[in-house]
Amino acid sequence: MENxxxxxxxxxxxxxxxxxxxxxxxxxxxxxxxxxxNHSGHCxxxxxxxxxxxxxxxxRATIWSSQYASxxxxxxxxxxxxxxxxxxxxxxxxxxxxEVYGLSYNVVRIDPRFTLGERARNRKEIIDRLTREGLVDQxxxxxxxxxxxxxxxxxxxxxxxxxxxxxQISHNPYGYAFYTKTFPAILQGNEASDSIIxxxxxxxDEIEYFDCVVIIRGGGSQIDLDCFDNYDLAVxxxxxxxxxxxxxxxxxxxxVADLVAHKKLKTPTATADFLLDHFRSYEEDIMDxxxxxxxxxxxxxxxGLESLGKYPIxxxxxxxxxxxxxxxxxxxxAEKLKNNSEKNLRIHQHQLEVIAEQIKKHDPYKILQRxxxxxxxxxxxxxxxSKITExxxxxxxxxxxxxxxxxxTTKNKNNE
Amino acid sequence: MNEEITYESALQxxxxxxxxxxxxxxxxxxxxxxxKRATFLLGFCQKKLRALExxxxxxxETEE
Numbered sequence: 268m269e270n271x272x273x274x275x276x277x278x279x280x281x282x283x284x285x286x287x288x289x290x291x292x293x294x295x296x297x298x299x300x301x302x303x304x305n306h307s308g309h310c311x312x313x314x315x316x317x318x319x320x321x322x323x324x325x326x327r328a329t330i331w332s333s334q335y336a337s338x339x340x341x342x343x344x345x346x347x348x349x350x351x352x353x354x355x356x357x358x359x360x361x362x363x364x365x366e367v368y369g370l371s372y373n374v375v376r377i378d379p380r381f382t383l384g385e386r387a388r389n390r391k392e393i394i395d396r397l398t399r400e401g402l403v404d405q406x407x408x409x410x411x412x413x414x415x416x417x418x419x420x421x422x423x424x425x426x427x428x429x430x431x432x433x434x435q436i437s438h439n440p441y442g443y444a445f446y447t448k449t450f451p452a453i454l455q456g457n458e459a460s461d462s463i464i465x466x467x468x469x470x471x472d473e474i475e476y477f478d479c480v481v482i483i484r485g486g487g488s489q490i491d492l493d494c495f496d497n498y499d500l501a502v503x504x505x506x507x508x509x510x511x512x513x514x515x516x517x518x519x520x521x522x523v524a525d526l527v528a529h530k531k532l533k534t535p536t537a538t539a540d541f542l543l544d545h546f547r548s549y550e551e552d553i554m555d556x557x558x559x560x561x562x563x564x565x566x567x568x569x570x571g572l573e574s575l576g577k578y579p580i581x582x583x584x585x586x587x588x589x590x591x592x593x594x595x596x597x598x599x600x601a602e603k604l605k606n607n608s609e610k611n612l613r614i615h616q617h618q619l620e621v622i623a624e625q626i627k628k629h630d631p632y633k634i635l636q637r638x639x640x641x642x643x644x645x646x647x648x649x650x651x652x653s654k655i656t657e658x659x660x661x662x663x664x665x666x667x668x669x670x671x672x673x674x675x676t677t678k679n680k681n682n683e
Numbered sequence: 684m685n686e687e688i689t690y691e692s693a694l695q696x697x698x699x700x701x702x703x704x705x706x707x708x709x710x711x712x713x714x715x716x717x718x719k720r721a722t723f724l725l726g727f728c729q730k731k732l733r734a735l736e737x738x739x740x741x742x743x744e745t746e747e
Contacts, residue, residue, distance in 0.1 A: 561739060561743055564735065564739055565736070565739065568732045568733075568735055568736045568739075571728065571732045572729065572732055572733075575725055575728050575729055575732070578697060578701065578721065578725050579722075579725065581701055581704075581705075582700075582701065582704060582718055582721050582722075585701070585704035585705050585707075586704055586714050586717075586718050588707075589704065589707055589709065589711065589714055590711075590714070592707070593711050
């Protein structure tokens with residue numbers, strides 16, 4: 268039994284061999300199977316490598332609190348994500364062997380660029396698949412309601428962004444009324460996708476009451492967005508029957524959820540403003556129409572009054588001219604009447620003159636002038652049948668004398 | 684005038700009267716009646732437009 272060693276000696280041999288043969292550190296790719304930070308701030312990791320979902324390597328590792336704060340902050344700054352289970356990382360590991368504590372892996376650095384690349388690849392795969400399936404623009408192609416008044420909110424009611432959103436829409440300066448209903452969900456971490464999908468399913472049950480859905484998350488938080496790069500959630504959003512707005516408060520590139528949503532807004536406040544803008548724009552349109560109606564009516568009135576203004580002149584002109592025409596006709600009639608009367612008068616006068624002339628021709632005195640006489644008895648002309656006896660006194664008129672005579676004898680003539 | 688008149692019907696009747704006057708196809712006996720009617724219709728239309736204008740002013744003022 269030679270070369271017997273104490274345990275300490277044995278461990279020192281191992282420590283020596285390891286120190287002699289190992290580099291100071293190695294860059295190792297692995298997946299975080301679990302991660303715990305204890306009350307002292309030390310972070311304990313279980314790192315694994317999987318092949319076909321089967322673990323082919325597994326080791327514990329530690330990030331001491333002195334380094335964990337700076338490593339995790341740097342990682343979050345670069346990736347927008349905190350270190351967590353399921354994440355693939357490239358870590359710089361130094362191997363230590365302690366005589367009392369045995370072998371340990373200490374993570375001294377983590378390169379966030381590797382994780383970013385992993386995430387980008389994962390994200391690209393999901394987007395490619397959604398594109399192939401024609402889902403990327405599906406929700407975006409829905410008509411956004413003119414007045415998005417009834418809003419289903421998916422959020423964590425304790426989140427600051429949720430309060431921001433409600434304040435913004437309920438205290439809007441225009442006094443627009445919104446009807447909201449909140450469907451609580453977890454919006455970060457591994458359970459977020461399922462939680463949001465479940466909230467969407469709850470909305471479906473009362474879909475007829477809502478104009479749109481908003482998914483909002485605490486303002487300012489820049490981490491834990493991986494849950495929004497989830498295929499199942501993306502499909503739910505894309506196929507949702509009413510528009511979905513995302514306002515999950517981040518500055519990095521769009522998440523897949525943002526990409527398939529109807530519209531991505533940067534923050535919950537911006538989401539509220541987007542809704543208010545729709546109200547405002549609708550109200551402006553209505554006011555425009557209202558003013559146009561006013562303008563058209565004024566134009567109608569002024570044209571109407573202008574055209575009515577011409578009527579008195581026209582009526583006066585035309586009725587005056589009719590009166591004038593009739594007056595002229597009357598004058599003409601009067602003239603004709605006068606002319607015709609005078610003509611008639613002259614004709615009659617002429618006739619009278621002719622008659623007078625004829626009468627004149629037959630005047631008995633004219634005959635007497637020719638030597639004839641006219642005899643009367645008792646003023647009556649001497650005619651056949653006049654009684655004449657001896658002594659009858661007769662008056663005889665000649666042109667020159669009036670003779671009174673007494674009858675001596677008479678003798679009847681036989682001529683008729 | 685108990686009949687129901689609208690602005691449109693009044694304007695139409697006014698135009699008809701003017702047309703009759705213009706064409707001179709109207710007897711002298713009818714002129715007075717027609718001119719009287721036209722004057723009434725004219726007043727009616729003007730009153731209606733002015734009332735509309737005043738309503739409009741009031742409405743728009745309220746809104747503003």
